[in-house]
Amino acid sequence: MQKITPFLWFDSQAEEAVNFYTSLFKDSKVLNVTRYGEAGPGPAGTVMTMNFQLSGQDFTALNGGPEFKFTPAISLFANCDSEEEIDRLFERLSAGGAILMELGKYPFSDKFCWINDRYGVSWQLNLASGVQKITPFLTFVGKQHGKAEEAMNLYVSLFENSSIQAIQRYGPESGESEGTVMHARFSLDGQEFMAIDGGLVHNWTFTEAVSLFVNCKTQKEVDLLWQKLTEGGEESQCGWLKDRYGVSWQIVPTALGSLIGGPDPAGAQRAVQAMLQMRKLDLAALQRAYEGG
Numbered sequence: 494m495q496k497i498t499p500f501l502w503f504d505s506q507a508e509e510a511v512n513f514y515t516s517l518f519k520d521s522k523v524l525n526v527t528r529y530g531e532a533g534p535g536p537a538g539t540v541m542t543m544n545f546q547l548s549g550q551d552f553t554a555l556n557g558g559p560e561f562k563f564t565p566a567i568s569l570f571a572n573c574d575s576e577e578e579i580d581r582l583f584e585r586l587s588a589g590g591a592i593l594m595e596l597g598k599y600p601f602s603d604k605f606c607w608i609n610d611r612y613g614v615s616w617q618l619n620l621a622s623g624v625q626k627i628t629p630f631l632t633f634v635g636k637q638h639g640k641a642e643e644a645m646n647l648y649v650s651l652f653e654n655s656s657i658q659a660i661q662r663y664g665p666e667s668g669e670s671e672g673t674v675m676h677a678r679f680s681l682d683g684q685e686f687m688a689i690d691g692g693l694v695h696n697w698t699f700t701e702a703v704s705l706f707v708n709c710k711t712q713k714e715v716d717l718l719w720q721k722l723t724e725g726g727e728e729s730q731c732g733w734l735k736d737r738y739g740v741s742w743q744i745v746p747t748a749l750g751s752l753i754g755g756p757d758p759a760g761a762q763r764a765v766q767a768m769l770q771m772r773k774l775d776l777a778a779l780q781r782a783y784e785g786g
Contacts, residue, residue, distance in 0.1 A: 495551040496652070496682035499569070499629050500706040500743060501614065502561050507554040508540045510612045517585055518547045518571075518626070527754070530762075534558075548626035553706060563613035564697035565593060567740075570630040570687055571616060572623035579604055579620050586610045586618070601676075613702075625685040629705070632691040633674075635698050637738050641674040641688040644738045651721055652681045663690075704733065704741035711746070712776045718744045719773045732774040746776040752783045760784065 503510060508526075515521040524544040529535035535556055543554045573579035583596045589611035596606035596618070604620035617630060633641040642660065649655040658678040663669040673690040680686070709715045719728075722744070725737030732745045752764040760783040767782035768774065 494708055494747065495684070496708055497684055498551045498553055498706040498708070499567075500553045500555065500704045501563075502555050502557045502702045502704070503612065504559045505539075505556050506612055507543055507556045510614070511543045511545050511554050514547055514552075515545055517582060520549045521545070521547045524551075550625070550627055561700050561702040563609070563615060563702045564700055565607070565609065565615040566632050566634065566697060566699045567703040568607070568615035568617050568630045568632070570628040571618050572621050572626055572628075573604075573618055574622055576604065576620060579606075579618050582616075582618050583608070586616050623685075628685050628687050629703075630687040630689075631699075631740065632689055633738065634691040634695040637698060638690050638692060639670060639673050640738055641677060641690045644736075644740070645677060645679045645688055647721070647736075648681055648686075649679055651718060654683045655679070655681045658685075699735075699739040699741065701729075701733070701735075701741045704743050706743040706745060708747045709744060715744050715746055715774060715776070718742075728772045730772060731768055732771070744774070746774060746779075748776055749774065749779065752779050755783060757783070 511523060515523060522545065524546060526543050527541045529537055529539050529541045535541060540556055545552055545554065571582065573582060583606055587608045591609040592606065593609065594605065594607035596604065599605050602619050602621070605618065607617045609615050631641070633644065645657050649657055656679065658680060660677040661675045663671055663673050663675045665671050669692060670690070674688060677688045678685060679688065707718060709718065719734065722736045722742055723734050726735045728734050732743050733741065734744065735741050753761050753768065755761045755764070763785065764779050764783040767779055
């Protein structure tokens with residue numbers, strides 16, 4: 494099981510977006526779909542969540558309503574093996590969207606672009622091969638500018654098999670704050686992420702529209718991650734939190750799925766209702782609710 498899953502919050506277009514994305518990349522498919530029941534909050538029978546894979550990597554999409562909007566603060570960086578691939582992805586993903594950096598040659602890449610697609614999800618396309626096809630890319634701007642390295646150090650301290658792999662820094666002639674992160678790669682439990690300090694003048698930052706969903710094997714792991722990530726941040730409902738840098742996480746025991754999607758519909762509904770009352774998720778309490786205790 495993938496440890497950390499990018500989780501995309503849509504208003505009502507999750508199914509359309511997922512079908513579109515899975516049509517673009519090889520080794521991509523929808524894994525499962527859950528739908529809203531009579532209790533809502535979405536219309537009964539409509540898609541609630543979709544778990545899907547792009548190039549063998551796990552993602553989740555939610556129809557959660559209009560509360561949160563995508564921004565370029567967390568984008569999806571896709572390595573393209575050929576010019577044909579990057580040209581095709583640029584054409585498809587930019588249609589109906591917005592171009593932030595035109596497709597072309599840059600000092601750091603022979604061919605690159607940065608775009609927001611028609612649903613608002615931000616993509617960086619790069620002509621290069623990589624072990625990981627699609628990489629979450631965190632951009633620290635505004636009041637978070639200059640904190641990319643600090644954030645990476647915190648994140649790699651929390652997960653096994655994690656490290657900062659490379660950092661390039663801005664120099665004195667760059668026009669940016671000297672020593673801040675121009676580009677960095679880091680891994681969390683073997684998964685690759687990227688980060689930069691993106692400057693001060695942006696009217697966007699991190700939002701809950703993209704969160705990092707963490708599968709936790711034990712309650713002890715839930716407790717530790719919740720404690721560390723909420724220090725200086727803020728708690729939310731149902732296992733959601735914002736860390737001190739504004740990045741949203743979901744800290745979830747792996748066994749939750751067997752309760753809220755369990756074979757006993759009444760028990761599953763009790764577990765869901767119990768979860769809705771929680772901030773940090775308590776697996777034992779959810780189990781008791783499922784069993785009617």
